[in-house]
Amino acid sequence: MNRFAVVIAVLVSALPAQDDAMVKAIIKEGSEGSRVMAHLNHLTNKIGPRLTSSDRLNQAADWAVAQFKSWGLDARKEQWGTMPVGFNRGPSSGWMLEPERRGLTFSTSAWSAGTTGKQKGDAVLAPKDQDGVEALGKSVAGKWVVHYPTARGRRGRRGGGNQKDQMNPAAFRRLGELCRLHGALGTITTSGQAIVRTSGRWRIKWDDLPTEVRITLVKDDFDAIVKSLKGAQGSSVVLSFDIRNWFKKGPIPLYNVIADLKGSTKPDEYVVIGGHLDSWDGATGTTDNGTGSSTTLEAARILATAGAKPKRTIRFMLWSGEEQGLLGSAAWCKKHQAELDAISGCFVHDGGTNYVAGVRGTPTQQEQMQKAFVHCKKVSAELEFNIGETGRLSGGGSDHGSYLSHGIPGYFWSQKGKAVYTYGWHTQNDTYDLAVPKYQKHSATVIALGALGVANLDKKLDRTNLRSTSERARLNRNLGLQFERGTLKVSGFANERGVGARSGIKKGDVLMQLDGVNLKGDRFVLRAAANNGEPKKKLVVHREGKPIEINVSWRR
Structure with missing residues (x-):
C-alpha cells in the first residue's frame, strides 16, 4: 500500500458519523435528484449563446442569480466593466441557388457586420495574385466575392509565397479595398476544415462600426462553390445569405455572478468554485462553457439541498469576459485585492463535458488535498478520481489563472472521457447534444464534495512555491x-x-x-x-x- 493510500485509510476511519452521513446525502442528491442537465438545457437551448456584451449573457446572469437565490444562497450580480459596443447574433442562413441548390454551413465573426435582409447575387472567384485581383476592378460590384485563404509566411516577410490554394496577402488587402470601393455584397473564404470556429474583436467604436460582410465556409461547401465557378462556362453561380448581426450602442455593463453558501465558523474565508458563463456565439456554447456553468450551479444546489454547513464560505462564481482574455475574473481580483488573502483556493470547471477525474496540487499541498478530496473517490466505481502532484500550478487557459497570478492557489480540474473537446470548442457543433449526462452528473457531485472538503480543512491551502514567476x-x-x-x-x-x-x-x-x-x-x-x-x-x-x-x- 502506498503512502497516500495509508493517509486515506486513516482519514476515512477518523471521520465522524455526521460527516459520513453528509457525504452520503450529497452523493444521493447528485445521483438521484440531479438537475444539471436541466440547467444546461436552459442555458444553451432556452437562452442560447452568451457572448460577452450580448443581451443573452445578461439574461443568463439574471437567471443564474435567481437559481442561486431559490436554493437559499446569498447571490448577486457584480459589475466588473463595460464594452463600448454590444453585439447580438440572430438567425442566419446561406444557400447556393444556382447551378444547384445547396445549403451552406458558415460563420461570421462576433462584432462583425451582417446583411440587410437576404442578399442574393452572383459569385465571382478572386485570383490569388495581386495583378489578377487588380484586373477585377468594378466587376465585384453587387457580387459575392469568393477567395482562397491568405498565405502567411514568416514574420516580416511579405506575402509568404503563393502556395497551392492560398492567396497572396498583398492581393487579399487589395481585394478588400476593391470590395469596399465598388460595393461588393461581401467576401467568402474557407476554414479549410469540416468545422468553422467563431472568434471576434470587441474593441470597436459606435461611430466606426464594421460594415463589410465576411463569411467563412466549411471546406466542402467552399470547394463546391469553387468547382461550380470554375466550371460555369458562362452560366452564373448564385448565392444568397441572410445574416442577422446587430450592434448595440454602449457602454454595455458587464457582470460576474457571485453566490455564497455561508461558512459556519469561518464565514470570512472562502473557497471559490466556478466556471465562465460567457461563450462564443457560433452555436449555443455547450462545451465552452455551458457544461462548467451548469456543474457550478448544480454543485451549489446539491450542497444546499443536502443541508451542508461548510466551515468556510463556499463562493460560487460565474465569470464573463473569459473568452476575451479572462476579463471578468481579472477585474474582480484587481478590485478585491484586499480580500484575496481570505481565499483558500479557486477551482474552475472549463474543460467540456468529460467527467472531472482529479485535481493536482503542489508537493506541500498533498496532505491537505488527500484530506479534502478523499470522498470524491466514492462517487463512482466506474469513473475514477485521482489526486496528483505537480511542481507548480498552471494558470494557463481559464479564470483560475487570474487568482493564481495574485498568489492564490488556482486549479483546473483534470478531466477524462469519450468526448472530443475540439469538436465542439468554439465551432458550429457546440450544442446541447454534445453533453454527456452521466459525466455532467458525476462532475457536479465531485465538485460539491471537493468544495465542502476544502472548506472544512483546518487551514487554508498551502501557498508555498505555487508557480514560477521568472x-x-x-x-x-x-x-x-x-x-x-x-x-x-x-x-x-x-x-x-x-x-x-x-x-x-x-x-x-x-x-x-x-x-x-x-x-x-x-x-x-x-x-x-x-x-x-x-x-x-x-x-x-x-x-x-x-x-x-x-x-x-x-x-x-
Missing part, C-alpha cells in the same frame, strides 16, 4: 510559434529551431491542451509552458480533423 523562464520556454490572428492555429514558426518545430508541431495545427490545460490564446500557451517548471509536457493539437498528442520537451 519572466526569463517564461521566455526561454516559449514554443517559438506564430498564430493566425485571434486563434491558436499555427501559421508559422518564429524560430525554425525552436521547441515547437523540434517537437513536431506543424503549420495548420490548432493547439488545444497542454498537460490537460485547455489553451485559449497564445498568451496562455506561453504561461502554461512556463508555469510549473517541468521539462516535458504533453500537447494536444487538432490536425486534419483529429486530436494528435505531441510530447514537447524544453531544454533545462
Whole structure:
C-alpha cells in the first residue's frame, strides 16, 4: 500500500458519523435528484449563446442569480466593466441557388457586420495574385466575392509565397479595398476544415462600426462553390445569405455572478468554485462553457439541498469576459485585492463535458488535498478520481489563472472521457447534444464534495512555491510559434529551431491542451509552458480533423 493510500485509510476511519452521513446525502442528491442537465438545457437551448456584451449573457446572469437565490444562497450580480459596443447574433442562413441548390454551413465573426435582409447575387472567384485581383476592378460590384485563404509566411516577410490554394496577402488587402470601393455584397473564404470556429474583436467604436460582410465556409461547401465557378462556362453561380448581426450602442455593463453558501465558523474565508458563463456565439456554447456553468450551479444546489454547513464560505462564481482574455475574473481580483488573502483556493470547471477525474496540487499541498478530496473517490466505481502532484500550478487557459497570478492557489480540474473537446470548442457543433449526462452528473457531485472538503480543512491551502514567476523562464520556454490572428492555429514558426518545430508541431495545427490545460490564446500557451517548471509536457493539437498528442520537451 502506498503512502497516500495509508493517509486515506486513516482519514476515512477518523471521520465522524455526521460527516459520513453528509457525504452520503450529497452523493444521493447528485445521483438521484440531479438537475444539471436541466440547467444546461436552459442555458444553451432556452437562452442560447452568451457572448460577452450580448443581451443573452445578461439574461443568463439574471437567471443564474435567481437559481442561486431559490436554493437559499446569498447571490448577486457584480459589475466588473463595460464594452463600448454590444453585439447580438440572430438567425442566419446561406444557400447556393444556382447551378444547384445547396445549403451552406458558415460563420461570421462576433462584432462583425451582417446583411440587410437576404442578399442574393452572383459569385465571382478572386485570383490569388495581386495583378489578377487588380484586373477585377468594378466587376465585384453587387457580387459575392469568393477567395482562397491568405498565405502567411514568416514574420516580416511579405506575402509568404503563393502556395497551392492560398492567396497572396498583398492581393487579399487589395481585394478588400476593391470590395469596399465598388460595393461588393461581401467576401467568402474557407476554414479549410469540416468545422468553422467563431472568434471576434470587441474593441470597436459606435461611430466606426464594421460594415463589410465576411463569411467563412466549411471546406466542402467552399470547394463546391469553387468547382461550380470554375466550371460555369458562362452560366452564373448564385448565392444568397441572410445574416442577422446587430450592434448595440454602449457602454454595455458587464457582470460576474457571485453566490455564497455561508461558512459556519469561518464565514470570512472562502473557497471559490466556478466556471465562465460567457461563450462564443457560433452555436449555443455547450462545451465552452455551458457544461462548467451548469456543474457550478448544480454543485451549489446539491450542497444546499443536502443541508451542508461548510466551515468556510463556499463562493460560487460565474465569470464573463473569459473568452476575451479572462476579463471578468481579472477585474474582480484587481478590485478585491484586499480580500484575496481570505481565499483558500479557486477551482474552475472549463474543460467540456468529460467527467472531472482529479485535481493536482503542489508537493506541500498533498496532505491537505488527500484530506479534502478523499470522498470524491466514492462517487463512482466506474469513473475514477485521482489526486496528483505537480511542481507548480498552471494558470494557463481559464479564470483560475487570474487568482493564481495574485498568489492564490488556482486549479483546473483534470478531466477524462469519450468526448472530443475540439469538436465542439468554439465551432458550429457546440450544442446541447454534445453533453454527456452521466459525466455532467458525476462532475457536479465531485465538485460539491471537493468544495465542502476544502472548506472544512483546518487551514487554508498551502501557498508555498505555487508557480514560477521568472519572466526569463517564461521566455526561454516559449514554443517559438506564430498564430493566425485571434486563434491558436499555427501559421508559422518564429524560430525554425525552436521547441515547437523540434517537437513536431506543424503549420495548420490548432493547439488545444497542454498537460490537460485547455489553451485559449497564445498568451496562455506561453504561461502554461512556463508555469510549473517541468521539462516535458504533453500537447494536444487538432490536425486534419483529429486530436494528435505531441510530447514537447524544453531544454533545462
